[in-house]
Amino acid sequence: MKKRSAFYFIILLAAIQVSCSSTLQKRYDQRHGTTSASDRYDDDRDRTRTSPNSTGKDGYKRDYEKMMEEDVKSDYAKSDYNQKLVTQYEDMDKVGELVLYELDILESRWNVLIGEYRNSNSSGKEVISDELDKITADRLVLYKAYTNIYKNGKTNWVTVKREVENTLRSVRKVADR
DSSP: OHHHHHHHHHHHHHHHHHHHHHHHHHHHHHHHTOOOHHHHHHHGGGEEESOTTOOSGGGEEEOHHHHHHHHHHHHHHHHHHHHHHHHHHHHHHHHHHHHHHHHHHHHHHHHHHHHHHHHSOHHHHHHHHHHHHHHHHHHHHHHHHHHHHHHHTTTOHHHHHHHHHHHHHHHHTOOOO
């Protein structure tokens, strides 16, 4: 009984050894860019047999047409995805330019009001001061909208675009129609 259980135990250890050895060999090959015998067998799956009587590696021919079809499909999906990203980034840039344009308008308005503030009396200064505070608040909102475009627009452009457009409407004092 002891001999039989010891025999099974040795067979179990040998099976584990072989399993671990092949796993370690694959990891080593992946890290060092080499190929092992098991990787060579993986390459054979893309090959077709040239004749039923031939054996060995000479009897197989790589099916390049099948590989090209798979590559074209994957390249098409990648190029389609890349084109969508390019279009999205162009749209992000257009909306960003609109925000910068509004900031330029506010900057011009700010400069005009500062000139008027210097030359006005005390009651006029209060009104102009309120306008300058509104412009400062609007500029801050626009800066936040601009950073939101490039910070969150990559992942959720539809929502970010809607938020930025609403921000632009509120700064322009345009009511939603």
